[in-house]
Amino acid sequence: MKKYLRMKIxxxxxTFVFAVTIDWLIPRLMPGNPILVLVxxxxxxxxxxxxxxxxxxxxxxxxxxxxxxYINFWIAFFKGDLGISIYLYPKPVLDVLKSALPYSLGVLxxxxxxxxxVGNTLGAVAARRKRLDSVMLPVMYFITGAPxxxxxxxxxxxxxxxxxxxxxxxxxxxxxxxxxxxxxxxxYLKHWVLPFLSLFIVQLGGWAIGMRNMVxxxxxxxxxxxxxxxxxxxxxxxxxxxxxxxxxxxxxxALQLGTVIAGQVTTEVVFSYPGIGYILTQxxxxxxxxxxxxxxxxxxxxVLIANFTVDLVYMALDPxxxxxxxxxx
Amino acid sequence: MMREILFFAxxxxxxxxxxxxxxxxxxxxxxxxxxxxxKDPLEYVGPGYQPPSKDYxxxxxxxxxxxxxxxxxxxxxxxxxGFFGGGLATLIGLVVGxxxxxxxxxFDEVLMMITNILLVIPTLAxxxxxxxxxxxxxxxxxxxxxxxxxxxWTARAVRAQTLSLKAREYVNLTRITGRSHxxxxxxxxxxxMMSYVFMVFILQFGGAILAAVGLDFIGLGPTKGISIGLMLxxxxxxxxxxxxxxxxxxxxxxxxxxxxxxxxxxxxxxxxVFNPRLREM
Numbered sequence: 001m002k003k004y005l006r007m008k009i010x011x012x013x014x015t016f017v018f019a020v021t022i023d024w025l026i027p028r029l030m031p032g033n034p035i036l037v038l039v040x041x042x043x044x045x046x047x048x049x050x051x052x053x054x055x056x057x058x059x060x061x062x063x064x065x066x067x068x069x070y071i072n073f074w075i076a077f078f079k080g081d082l083g084i085s086i087y088l089y090p091k092p093v094l095d096v097l098k099s100a101l102p103y104s105l106g107v108l109x110x111x112x113x114x115x116x117x118v119g120n121t122l123g124a125v126a127a128r129r130k131r132l133d134s135v136m137l138p139v140m141y142f143i144t145g146a147p148x149x150x151x152x153x154x155x156x157x158x159x160x161x162x163x164x165x166x167x168x169x170x171x172x173x174x175x176x177x178x179x180x181x182x183x184x185x186x187x188y189l190k191h192w193v194l195p196f197l198s199l200f201i202v203q204l205g206g207w208a209i210g211m212r213n214m215v216x217x218x219x220x221x222x223x224x225x226x227x228x229x230x231x232x233x234x235x236x237x238x239x240x241x242x243x244x245x246x247x248x249x250x251x252x253x254a255l256q257l258g259t260v261i262a263g264q265v266t267t268e269v270v271f272s273y274p275g276i277g278y279i280l281t282q283x284x285x286x287x288x289x290x291x292x293x294x295x296x297x298x299x300x301x302x303v304l305i306a307n308f309t310v311d312l313v314y315m316a317l318d319p320x321x322x323x324x325x326x327x328x329x
Numbered sequence: 330m331m332r333e334i335l336f337f338a339x340x341x342x343x344x345x346x347x348x349x350x351x352x353x354x355x356x357x358x359x360x361x362x363x364x365x366x367x368k369d370p371l372e373y374v375g376p377g378y379q380p381p382s383k384d385y386x387x388x389x390x391x392x393x394x395x396x397x398x399x400x401x402x403x404x405x406x407x408x409x410x411g412f413f414g415g416g417l418a419t420l421i422g423l424v425v426g427x428x429x430x431x432x433x434x435x436f437d438e439v440l441m442m443i444t445n446i447l448l449v450i451p452t453l454a455x456x457x458x459x460x461x462x463x464x465x466x467x468x469x470x471x472x473x474x475x476x477x478x479x480x481x482w483t484a485r486a487v488r489a490q491t492l493s494l495k496a497r498e499y500v501n502l503t504r505i506t507g508r509s510h511x512x513x514x515x516x517x518x519x520x521x522m523m524s525y526v527f528m529v530f531i532l533q534f535g536g537a538i539l540a541a542v543g544l545d546f547i548g549l550g551p552t553k554g555i556s557i558g559l560m561l562x563x564x565x566x567x568x569x570x571x572x573x574x575x576x577x578x579x580x581x582x583x584x585x586x587x588x589x590x591x592x593x594x595x596x597x598x599x600x601x602v603f604n605p606r607l608r609e610m
Contacts, residue, residue: 011442018446266547
């Protein structure tokens with residue numbers, strides 16, 4: 001068990017170093033000088049533009065040798081300094097991302113958990129009802145095939161434009177400022193429903209299909225046959241099958257994370273929802289490379305934390321890992 | 330053997346439905362640009378905001394471009410990316426999986442370490458950071474980038490299968506005859522995994538199409554030409570939803586959903602064809 005954890009932590013640390021290195025390296029190979037973009041705002045004053053240019057190059061440390069820039073990048077990272085946003089100049093990247101993070105997590109975490117529970121339940125039920133299964137399965141396949149952003153567009157069109165039930169832009173009304181009151185909370189929830197639903201629905205399909213297949217597979221297993229010959233009740237057998245079938249679904253949670261985050265990014269753009277994904281697209285459009293780097297790091301750290309949590313949950317659920325550790329990870 | 334598989338393939342309803350849908354859109358992508366009235370998908374051919382009609386089969390955009398023409402051209406790039414991006418990802422996954430599984434040892438450890446690292450990093454994050462570094466992108470480059478980032482899960486699955494096949498007697502026998510490792514992999518192990526490889530390719534095909542839509546949508550798509558993701562991006566940027574121009578915002582995504590859903594459906598059907606235990610009797 002300790003070896004299992006040690007191995008996992010080692011892979012995660014390596015992943016982290018690799019990700020940070022990529023994060024540092026690629027923007028430096030990126031064409032287009034972001035400082036020129038920034039300086040162009042002073043275009044009417046050529047003299048001061050020159051001063052601003054040399055000042056900014058120094059401030060961002062772009063005139064240093066590469067290896068020094070790399071070391072500085074790590075030092076700055078541990079100090080929590082991710083640079084200054086060019087698009088939202090002079091706001092520090094960390095502040096921009098910190099204020100965006102709650103909005104992203106507020107949609108992401110509930111949608112992942114809710115769709116996991118509902119999807120697995122649906123799948124387990126469908127596995128033993130043939131009639132329901134033959135209707136549900138095709139629907140679920142097409143749901144998983146839908147791009148997140150398109151489902152967002154569809155929901156926005158029907159519930160936002162045709163029926164006018166929910167607002168389709170932003171995380172709260174423009175007239176409000178974020179504060180703790182019933183007025184703000186209910187307004188926030190109204191804006192939250194559609195982005196949540198579009199993530200929830202697309203993920204649902206995958207979980208339901210996976211669980212259905214796993215339960216059907218488990219119900220064919222030898223231990224189930226054995227229990228049947230012993231005359232154990234169907235209910236108890238199903239309980240055992242379900243417990244075994246749930247394990248790959250927990251691992252799937254970690255594997256699924258990448259696609260869900262990608263979906264979250266595009267969904268936020270559809271709803272102009274001020275989370276990390278929306279910030280990231282703005283950063284791309286404005287060639288704001290500190291901000292792109294920051295978003296990338298936030299996503300990586302989030303994914304690593306989530307993966308580690310899944311590992312811990314898996315250890316709690318599967319006694320085989322707790323008692324011994326062998327084979328492959 | 331082949332005839333038996335074909336027999337079950339034609340009898341399988343899932344496979345039939347999935348395959349006909351994909352085939353329909355493939356044909357539409359091939360002949361669409363010839364049957365549409367307008368040649369250039371970006372040309373301004375009429376008044377804007379036109380709902381679907383006889384002149385504009387799927388209506389026009391805000392600027393008066395023909396949505397149907399854009400859709401069929403976009404479909405072409407989608408299939409192209411699915412084919413090349415998905416193909417490349419499958420190929421890399423196979424090579425890494427076979428080598429890691431068959432050679433074992435340090436080689437295996439290193440390859441699997443790289444695979445596990447790439448598996449944790451979200452593909453889109455990698456795509457963003459690589460794609461934003463290229464100022465001019467075509468759909469070929471896009472499919473290469475997608476192919477280079479989508480292979481890890483395939484490599485892991487292929488490695489696991491290779492490990493189990495490697496221990497079989499007939500492989501041991503071949504090893505005694507002194508055949509090279511490459512030949513053993515190609516002639517003894519791979520043929521037994523052909524059905525699996527084909528199914529992996531279908532999944533990668535769908536995955537590449539979806540990845541491209543996401544990438545185009547956030548502004549990292551091809552810098553020239555048109556694609557489904559770019560159509561959706563433009564529709565959202567120009568408030569097609571708020572203005573109620575559903576014919577611009579909804580059909581492109583619907584087509585993608587149908588294609589990818591049909592691919593997944595086909596995959597389940599194929600699983601039943603290749604795996605007698607799953608066949609519905």
